[in-house]
Amino acid sequence: MSTQPSRELETFPNPQPERDYTIRMRIPEFTCLCPKTGQPDFATIHLEYVPDRDCVELKSLKLYIWSFRDQGAFHEQVTHDMLSDLVAATKPRFMRVTGEFYVRGGIDTTVIAEHRAPGWTPPQPVVLP
Amino acid sequence: MSTQPSRELETFPNPQPERDYTIRMRIPEFTCLCPKTGQPDFATIHLEYVPDRDCVELKSLKLYIWSFRDQGAFHEQVTHDMLSDLVAATKPRFMRVTGEFYVRGGIDTTVIAEHRAPGWTPPQPVVLP
Amino acid sequence: MSTQPSRELETFPNPQPERDYTIRMRIPEFTCLCPKTGQPDFATIHLEYVPDRDCVELKSLKLYIWSFRDQGAFHEQVTHDMLSDLVAATKPRFMRVTGEFYVRGGIDTTVIAEHRAPGWTPPQPVVLP
Amino acid sequence: MSTQPSRELETFPNPQPERDYTIRMRIPEFTCLCPKTGQPDFATIHLEYVPDRDCVELKSLKLYIWSFRDQGAFHEQVTHDMLSDLVAATKPRFMRVTGEFYVRGGIDTTVIAEHRAPGWTPPQPVVLP
Amino acid sequence: MSTQPSRELETFPNPQPERDYTIRMRIPEFTCLCPKTGQPDFATIHLEYVPDRDCVELKSLKLYIWSFRDQGAFHEQVTHDMLSDLVAATKPRFMRVTGEFYVRGGIDTTVIAEHRAPGWTPPQPVVLP
Amino acid sequence: MSTQPSRELETFPNPQPERDYTIRMRIPEFTCLCPKTGQPDFATIHLEYVPDRDCVELKSLKLYIWSFRDQGAFHEQVTHDMLSDLVAATKPRFMRVTGEFYVRGGIDTTVIAEHRAPGWTPPQPVVLP
Amino acid sequence: MSTQPSRELETFPNPQPERDYTIRMRIPEFTCLCPKTGQPDFATIHLEYVPDRDCVELKSLKLYIWSFRDQGAFHEQVTHDMLSDLVAATKPRFMRVTGEFYVRGGIDTTVIAEHRAPGWTPPQPVVLP
Amino acid sequence: MSTQPSRELETFPNPQPERDYTIRMRIPEFTCLCPKTGQPDFATIHLEYVPDRDCVELKSLKLYIWSFRDQGAFHEQVTHDMLSDLVAATKPRFMRVTGEFYVRGGIDTTVIAEHRAPGWTPPQPVVLP
Amino acid sequence: MSTQPSRELETFPNPQPERDYTIRMRIPEFTCLCPKTGQPDFATIHLEYVPDRDCVELKSLKLYIWSFRDQGAFHEQVTHDMLSDLVAATKPRFMRVTGEFYVRGGIDTTVIAEHRAPGWTPPQPVVLP
Amino acid sequence: MSTQPSRELETFPNPQPERDYTIRMRIPEFTCLCPKTGQPDFATIHLEYVPDRDCVELKSLKLYIWSFRDQGAFHEQVTHDMLSDLVAATKPRFMRVTGEFYVRGGIDTTVIAEHRAPGWTPPQPVVLP
Numbered sequence A, B, C, D, E, F, G, H, I, J: 001m002s003t004q005p006s007r008e009l010e011t012f013p014n015p016q017p018e019r020d021y022t023i024r025m026r027i028p029e030f031t032c033l034c035p036k037t038g039q040p041d042f043a044t045i046h047l048e049y050v051p052d053r054d055c056v057e058l059k060s061l062k063l064y065i066w067s068f069r070d071q072g073a074f075h076e077q078v079t080h081d082m083l084s085d086l087v088a089a090t091k092p093r094f095m096r097v098t099g100e101f102y103v104r105g106g107i108d109t110t111v112i113a114e115h116r117a118p119g120w121t122p123p124q125p126v127v128l129p
């Protein structure tokens, strides 16, 4: 596996495909460039998903996140792009990407996008007291 | 685009209109005047919405917030006014405006107002454990 | 308007009666007397409501809270009394009063009471991810 | 009323029996003995209930909690015992007892038990935004 | 009972099998080895369950957790393995295992897996205001 | 001892007069009246002292604090008055009174006053790493 | 006293001029305009002082803070200006003004300035363990 | 070693007597009885010391703390007693005992006592930026 | 002024050179590349200084920070380089640069470097109680 | 460099030996075995030092920390051992090692040890307001 920024997302087989379960990843080291001004933007990205056959490999996810470093990207668009790439790579039952972007002009912005596989029904949550 | 306070809200096309997704903005720098006493009031405004065709442009939102600086406005009314203006500008599927106003007379006040587009049904939330 | 403690609650017309929306007030400066021992009790009161025709005026609410200062009042009873008075004054669609009382004998106590107007149905909450 | 540890729980008449409402008590000063080793255990107990005809009197609750000081009690059992005694004394519409026990062997344990009166239906919660 | 690491989970009889209730355990002292690199991984494990006939004995749980110290284990796999072992030992009505793993490559990962006994219906949660 | 508000401060003999040591008391339940407007003010009072022959008795301190409830008192003056009364009652080697008053007009105020007995030299503090 | 913004700072006589003591005020509602761009700046101002003959009157301090609302002011300059005005009004033994300005361009800035009266020596602090 | 409450404090030889260094222990599970009322008191005890020849053995410290469970003890006295016992057992260069007692009558109390060996000079603290 | 990354630091004249005072800037958006591996590093930089004739201009500081984005830099070296550049540009009486770098290999690192102008004596701090 | 646990600490030349400056490292992933019981202990280690000619290399520090995983070690001894090894490897002007060990028997323990090079005088700290 390379140690260069890369849009190629590696996967590995879901070790427990017979169960719906949750994987959450917190990625506080995201940066890209504002396509209007060329200035750096910073964000924390949250990834949550229910895997189907494949899980995202941690190191390739790191290289993928790195690949945005020199790319221009609007807040809303880049959140959807990450979701699309991650869905294409892992074909999950459910996936949610949250981008928490730093303050600009006194306003901070969070964008949250979800993908649900056709035909997948989320399990009824068990809420214990 | 001007750098003067302005009630004109700019928008840009929603980059992913085929999906219901969430945009949240936190605006801690809101101030207006109490219409009774003329004294300054301060608040943090939270904006949450599901865009339809248009998204609020960040810089124009900042100028819009600025436009309340010299205006008299009651807590309840100004929250509804912001919601109305933001709904008129972006025609969202759903929008919520929350105004958290600073302590007055030992009491702090929060006002929360929502708009839902006719015919729009909120997606069943996916609650992962 | 007086600046004396007063059980008279002033109201003003709801500026947006066509919408169900939320008003929250946090009142950390409540004190009354224990009817058994005569000793002071302290609490933080939370008021949440969906107004119908009338909203609680902030300054009169402060004078109302002040009026309990010299009155004997049990935790459970005083929470219900505040709810009854506030419902009588504003006839809200929904109202909740929460009294968080300070530690007594190593135990702290919270009492929460609600009123719902006959025939009012709470709106289905919109839970955004 | 005694000031000795006591299993006798005093009650007083619910001042508002026509309403379902919530009473919460936080009791950080619970201690008992481990029945296996005889060593002291410490916990914070949370009591939440919807009273019917009777409410728990605060001072007798304190004496009741005190009565466990010299008694051997397993985490799971003592939580159920407190629930049983409190249900027997007050016959509430609903009651929940939570025991948060301190770290033992690098593990901390919480036990939560509930009682619901036959035929009682919890009110549909009003979730305000 | 041994004081050696052990995969044998001891149980004791549920003292209140007639009730659905919750037991939560927080275990901040989990460590295993990465099967790829052999390097140590650290995690906090959360266990939540509704017991049926048997409860997990605290000391044997500690020895069980210890048994992973020298074993290679992927994040996703080890979470499922713990769930499988704990389900096999206690046959609970419901069980959830959460593994919160420390930062690797700037990313932290949480895995959450659940087991529900066939035919068991979670009680409708009582949500008090 | 009375259970009425009282300016009489009870003391008990310092059990360790041969040592300089510290006693701190945090009193979050202070309230008095503004002498200008008659309206209630609220504060948390901190008392720190090095006793000489006498220590402040806890229950009489509570009754003393209670005695300000119906008295008009400016922030700065009342802090000095408490210091003077406590010094007169206990003749400490050192005493500090801190009054943290709640927000008024968007400003919160803290007043800190100290007394040092003539000839008393504070011990050189031992600062451990 | 006016209820208009005003640079006139009112004072009242120090009730305890024979003692060095501390008064602290936290003022989270400061706003002015950037002299370069005309855009609003926001800050929290902290005032700490040892009064000599005069103390700052709370309401006039509020009107003074208000007077910056429409004035252009650099961060460093406005902090010094407030210090100069407050020193001129009260001639304190010691005064410190801290301006904590909100994030601009991803950077937040704090400016702290002090005045010490000629000949005044700060008391040796008494550090209790 | 016994597993009964015990006033006997075990020690072990300081492994590094040639150096002044710090040992801190936090003991949140202290309880004793009020000698006036017989009711339980609860505290967190902090122990900090610079050992000379001997260190406090952890398990015996636990049994020592346990030995106060059934003993009447005033806040100030019990803090000094623990200091005296710990000094007698370990003859440290320096020792500080802090007792943080829970709220009683709306007031919480902390007592801090120190012992310094004759002729021992605390090292000048190295304060790194 | 450019909006490109730039090592040129702009300054403006200190508005109050007759006083020693403090300016603090927190810069959470620093990123550079590891010179060994080429991978991105992230840090929060803190700048504290006592200006002499010149202050750092905020926007040019932002462009300066940006200039490290594509540069290889070790933690210790880059902290000293920033200090050197900022000292060269502003010739302050005192300056401290703190680099708080994100976790690598389970370890997080902070580097703090200071510059003091020859002959400058820091003012004796005034520590108010 | 190996990726096996190793007591060999690598160093690199201090890039700024002409200055006294601070390096801090936080290492939350320390584990060793209790020499008495053989059971795992966990700690967070803090390292702070003023380098002279050599700095600790981050990756070798990680392997060094790893080398304690299977070793029996008392809290006090292991803290001194780490200090001795790190001093031997880097010969710093000043070094402090802090071991924060997890709760055992309801008590948590912190050990702090320091080394100061003969003849090295810590710089007078510059305390900015």
Ligand SMILES: [Ca+2]
Binding pocket: A100, A101, A108, A109, A110, B026
């Ligand atoms: Ca955010």
Ligand SMILES: [Ca+2]
Binding pocket: B100, B110
């Ligand atoms: Ca709120």
Ligand SMILES: [Ca+2]
Binding pocket: B100, B101, B108, B109, B110, C026
């Ligand atoms: Ca609020």
Ligand SMILES: [Ca+2]
Binding pocket: C100, C101, C108, C109, C110, D026
């Ligand atoms: Ca409470």
Ligand SMILES: [Ca+2]
Binding pocket: D100, D101, D108, D109, D110, E026
């Ligand atoms: Ca717990």
Ligand SMILES: [Ca+2]
Binding pocket: D100, D110
């Ligand atoms: Ca818990």
Ligand SMILES: [Ca+2]
Binding pocket: A026, E100, E101, E108, E109, E110
């Ligand atoms: Ca995590």
Ligand SMILES: [Ca+2]
Binding pocket: E100, E110
């Ligand atoms: Ca987590």
Ligand SMILES: [Ca+2]
Binding pocket: F100, F101, F108, F109, F110
């Ligand atoms: Ca305050």
Ligand SMILES: [Ca+2]
Binding pocket: F100, F110, G024
């Ligand atoms: Ca304060």
Ligand SMILES: [Ca+2]
Binding pocket: G100, G101, G108, G109, G110, I026
């Ligand atoms: Ca700041």
Ligand SMILES: [Ca+2]
Binding pocket: F026, H100, H101, H108, H109, H110
């Ligand atoms: Ca305390």
Ligand SMILES: [Ca+2]
Binding pocket: H100, H110
């Ligand atoms: Ca304390």
Ligand SMILES: [Ca+2]
Binding pocket: I100, I101, I108, I109, I110, J026
């Ligand atoms: Ca750090």
Ligand SMILES: [Ca+2]
Binding pocket: I100, I110
């Ligand atoms: Ca740090």
Ligand SMILES: [Ca+2]
Binding pocket: H026, J100, J101, J108, J109, J110
């Ligand atoms: Ca600790």
